[in-house]
Amino acid sequence: MPRPERPPPGPGGEPAAPAAKGGDPLRDPALYFNRELSQLDFNFRVLAQALDESVPLLERLRYLCISCTNLDEFFEIRAATVRHAQDFGAVPAPPDGLAPATVLRRIHERAAELVRAQYECWNKVLRPELARAGVRVLARSQWNARQARWLRAYFRDEIMPVLSPLGLDPAHPFPRILNKSLNIVVVLEGRDAFGRVGHLAIVRAPRSLPRIIQLPEQASGGEHDFVFLSAVLSEFVHELFPGMQVKGAYQFRVTRNSEVIVDEDEVENLALALRDELAGRGYLRAMRLEIAADCPRPIVRTLLQNFELPGNAVYRIDGPVNLNRVIQVYDLVQRPDLKFPPFQPRLPKNTEAMFDLVSGGDLLLHHPFDSFAPVLELIKQAAEDPNVLAIKQTLYRTGKDSPIVEHLVQAARNGKDVTVVVELRARFDEEANLGLADRLQEAGVQVVYGVVGFKTHAKMLLVVRREGRKLRRYVHLGTGNYHSGTARAYTDIGLVTADPDIGNDVHLIFQQLSGLAPATSLSRLLQAPFTLHAGILARIEREAEHARNGRPGRIIAKMNALNEPQVMRALYAASQAGVSIDLIVRGACSLRPGVPGVSDNIRVRSIVGRFLEHHRVYWFGNDGQPELYCASADWLERNLLRRVETCFPILDPALAARVKREALDNYLADNLNAWELHADGVYRKVVPADGDPPHSAQSALLAGICG
Structure with missing residues (x-):
């Protein structure tokens, strides 16, 4: 099968020379x-x-x-x-x-x-290779008699009682189909008990049913044998229609718009309005129809008409329409030989006394290679320390049963002044965050929902502690969420510091979020939507000015996505001035590198490896006096102009050098998991040059080579 190492021609087509007439x-x-x-x-x-x-x-x-x-x-x-x-x-x-x-x-x-x-990957590569390794996901054609008997009994005992098939007729119009739910459209022939002529019926699989069924070893003969629910439904669906003949059964799934939009200027209670909108999220406008490859065209036309979709929005599927559900096999099969080896994140010494530790100097955490435990310890110790007066924190995504929430609740019960900015509009986490806000409020925590029109995406924690006759601020700032799970799966940078200027800056930002304070000048931090965008542009221009004056200009930046027009134009201008620019952009990148006379000094690469690349790090050479910033923001329009974001400097020279070495230089040296974006829009896999040793950035960090 063709390997997707060279995707179809890149977005936007072939590069073209800049427009020569009029304008910029x-x-x-x-x-x-x-x-x-x-x-x-x-x-x-x-x-x-x-x-x-x-x-x-x-x-x-x-x-x-x-x-x-x-x-x-x-x-x-x-x-x-x-x-x-x-x-x-x-x-x-x-x-x-x-x-x-x-x-x-x-x-x-x-x-x-x-x-x-x-x-093709599933049918021709992974499914056969898994079977050879003793992990079988069985198609209907592969069931033996013993397996079929067990599955029929399972269908009758566990599946059939919760199904509610719906025959389509004037009294039973096409039902509402939930976003991404598994459904079977059944073609019928004959008459039912009431004499009604059968034609079409819809069988919806309730969410309560497992999408992957593991067969017991005694019934199958294999320790790791699995079947998709869709296969079981298709095989035994005729039992739902006694006395009628099933002429065909075809699985389908519809994907709908899931962007919840609340006009914040028109609502008095954001939480209440969001709850109302979430109730209908699963039934918003259809965007895509997936259906079995052998489904007859008339039925496909009926479904497209019902979902108001154009013909090119249908995807005929050679396999289960919900292929992503096979991820359950990963969790059900305990085979260390078929998974990445486990690792133990590094843990700094003396975390049992976080305030003493941070008083002695800034603490830098590079997740997941460094443990997230020090952040949890800081919050826990702040909740218990009688000298701590106040805790303020932003929460965007926390995960289920977050220990952070438990610590904040305990802090409030211990008489601390606890303020939490909960971003209700964190996509796909809205419902969880509503519940989180309710729980915190019930415990006496002051909950703030952020600023109308601006998502609060900043990652900030502020602890105010009395030390002698003075109050001291301890701060954690990060590029990722306060989520223990993603801290083991995403690459992120966290900084814990007692720097007075940074502490005061974070204090001022929390005042903005919880009150009606005006935008104020910050000493160290850059903040969206006020100073971050302009600060990035100014630093890009500074590098360009160095280059124009014969001094070296250098920019290295790592982020998840890039599309902000002014930033891209500034990078193009800097490239034209002679600035050497390396961009490590995991996902979407709208900038076209390598265009002669425009971006020939810009290189763009994407790293895809064991961990999701998530840190945002910006490094500016500044003629020998480099500046390094970490941020919660990508260089996207929404992050720079329509969100509350923080961008913080790494002031300790040794720590700044460490971040540059681990999160930038290390990734630029990767020749195993890197893809380079070319001017034609195609990403090409980087391979080691002759004589160059293979280098994986993430593997090097796991091995402690860059530590």
Whole structure:
């Protein structure tokens, strides 16, 4: 099968020379890739990991599932945003100049290529290799008589009692279909008990049913034998329609817009309004229809008409429509030989006395290689320390049963003044955050929902402690969320410091969030939406000015995505001035590198490995007096202009050097998990040059080579 190491031609087509007539040549749409199409390309790089034979087999399965889940979210959010722009307009044209209708058409073309590659990977590569390794996901054609008997009994005992098939007729119109739910459309012939002529019926699989069924060893003969629920439903669906003949049964799934929009200017209670909107999220506008490959065209047309979808929004699937559900096999199969080896994050000494530890100097944490435990310890000790007067924290995503929440609740019960900024609009975590806010308020915590019109995406913790006759501020700032789970799966930087200037800056930002304080001048931090955007532009221009004056200009920046037009134009201008620029951008990148005379001094690479690359680090050479910042913000329009974000300097020279070495230089040296973006829009896998030793940035960090 074709390996997705070279995806279809890149977003935006071939590079073109800048426009020569009128206006700013750096605004030429030919210099920019479409953000949505670039984001879609990222999933080809994830899928390539599923085909990499050097990766353990169950980890390859996990990468396949990640690419499928990412594609779901892409249609729920990114494609839905483009559809909204097409229907309602009033959205500024993106730098690439592509009309929404054009983008949607290209999305469906590119997504179709990705879906074909995903199912070829599953059917021709991973499923057979898993079977050879003793992990079998059995198709209906592979069931033996003993397995079929057990599955029939399982269907009758565990599945059939919770199903409610719906025959379609004038009294029973097409039912509401929940976003991403598993459904079977059944073609019937004959008459039912009431004499009604059967034609079509819909069988919806309730959420309570497991999508992957593990067969007991005594019933199957294999220790790790599994079957998709969709296969069981399709095989035994005729038992739901006694006296009628089932002529065909075809699984399908619809993906809907999941972007919850609340007009904050028109509501008096954001939490109440958000609860109302969440109730209908699963039934918003359809974006994509997945259906069994052998489904007859008339039925497909009926479904498309019902969901109000165009023909190119249907994806015929050679396998289960919910392929991402096979991720359950990863958790159910305890085979260390088929997974990455476990690792133990480093833990600094003396974390049992966090205030003493940080008083002696800043503490830098590079997750997941460094443990997240010191952050939890800081909050726990603050909750228990009688000298701590106040705790303030932002929470965007925390995860279920977060120990942080327990510590904050305990702090409030211990009489501390606890203020928590809970961002209710954290996508897909809205419901959890509503519950979190309720729990904190019940414990006496002052809960703030942030600022109208601006998501609070900053990661900040402030502890105010009395030490002698003075109050001292202890601060944690991070590039990732306060989530113990992602701290073991994402790469992020955290800083714990008692620096007075940083502490005062964080104090002022919390005043803005909880009160009605005006924008104030900060000593150390850059803050969106006020100073971060301008601060980045000023530092890019400073490097360009150095280069124009014959001094070295150098920028290295790492982030998740890049699309902010002014920043990209500033980078182009800096490249033209002679600044050497390396960008490590995990996902969507709208900047086109390598265009002669414009961006030939800019290199863009993406790293896809064991951990999700998540830290945002900006380094500016500054003619021998470098500045290094870590941030919660990507260089996206939304982060720089429409969110509350923080960008903090690493002031300790030794720690700044460590961040540069581990999070930047180390990744620029990667020749095993890196992909380079070329001017034609294609990402090409980096391979070691002759004589160069192989180097994986994440593996080096795991081994402590860069520590």
